[in-house]
Amino acid sequence: PNVKLVTSDNEEFVVDFRIAKMSVTVSRLMEAMNMSETDDASLLSNSIPLPNVTKAVMARVIEWCEKHKNDEPKEEKENDKRGRTTHVVSDWDKEFLKNDEFGRLCQLMGAANYLEIKGLFNDISQTIANMIHGKKSDEIAEMFNIHCDLTEAEKKEIRKKTAWCED
Amino acid sequence: ARQGNLLTEEQLKNQRFKLPLDHNYYQMEVEESSKSMKDYFDLLPNELISVVISNLPPKDRLNLRLNKRLQAIEVEAKDYTRKMAITRSDPDVCKIKFTIVDAQEIVTERSHSIRRFSQFASNQVYKEISSE
Known part of the structure; x- marks a missing residue:
């Protein structure tokens, strides 16, 4: 069975029921609209409005979901020596996200958050974190075009306050 | 009394973010606004930056204190050091x-x-x- 999703720019996407269910938000909406996998009439006569996602972003989300629709629910690995729970981005996901410029990554992250697709959300947040990891402050500032509004005194204070951190 | 502050494995897991995070980011037309964007992190709301920061080790987090906004977010973001x-x-x-x-x-x-x-x-x- 298929489900119709309608984006903010009125583009209709017809997706497999399993893909629609990957989004907690869509899942809840289908439930509220009494749309059921076994009731074709309910699926045909209804569409799910997604006013916070544009068609360009939706297409990327669906591409990701298509790839991951048969995935088993993943346990987050505790593989960091510091004990933080980290998310491992698969090779396919790295490839999928590598050409997205930062603005598009942000859009995708926002959409994954709104649609409640945790796997995609984790992939993007970890990808951005990986872009930052190991870089010096000035490199990060240049990469993300970060405007520094701190005074010299404030910068000095930050350096003083963070001097305790050894790595 | 301080026993209450010790986090169990389960509590630590539950402290991870739960989607959706609360913000009104989605109305933003990123592609349009990014052309004149001075700071790429302006594209992300605080809540999402905070999640990104939570994926970073302390040294990287501290390196991200590059302006007042990022500093404020970083200071408030939790780190899950065991x-x-x-x-x-x-x-x-x-x-x-x-x-x-x-x-x-x-x-x-x-x-x-x-x-x-x-x-x-x-x-x-x-x-x-x-x-x-």
Whole structure:
């Protein structure tokens, strides 16, 4: 069975029921609209409005979901020596996200958050974190075009306050 | 009384973010606005930056304190360090090393903001722990 999703720019996407269910938000909406996998009439006569996602972003989300629709629910690995729970981005996901410029990554992250697709959300947040990891402050500032509004005194204070951190 | 602050494995898991995070980011037309964007992090709301920061080790987090906004977000963001060694290099300075080592003073299963770690470093909280 298929489900119709309608984006903010009125583009209709017809997706497999399993893909629609990957989004907690869509899942809840289908439930509220009494749309059921076994009731074709309910699926045909209804569409799910997604006013916070544009068609360009939706297409990327669906591409990701298509790839991951048969995935088993993943346990987050505790593989960091510091004990933080980290998310491992698969090779396919790295490839999928590598050409997205930062603005598009942000859009995708926002959409994954709104649609409640945790796997995609984790992939993007970890990808951005990986872009930052190991870089010096000035490199990060240049990469993300970060405007520094701190005074010299404030910068000095930050350096003083963070001097305790050894790595 | 401080037992209440010790986090179990389950509590730590539950402290991870739960979607959706609350913000009104989606109305933003990123592609349009990004053309004149001075700062790429302006594309992300605080809540999402906070999630990105939570994926970073302390040194990277601190390197991200590049402006007032990022500094404020970073200060409030939690870090999920399970073990750390507190070492004293001179009588007035207490440093924290974020590796699992066999040091005498090891605090386990705790989750605090960087500000809290800073308090550890300045020895305020360390004294409390010592007296448990």
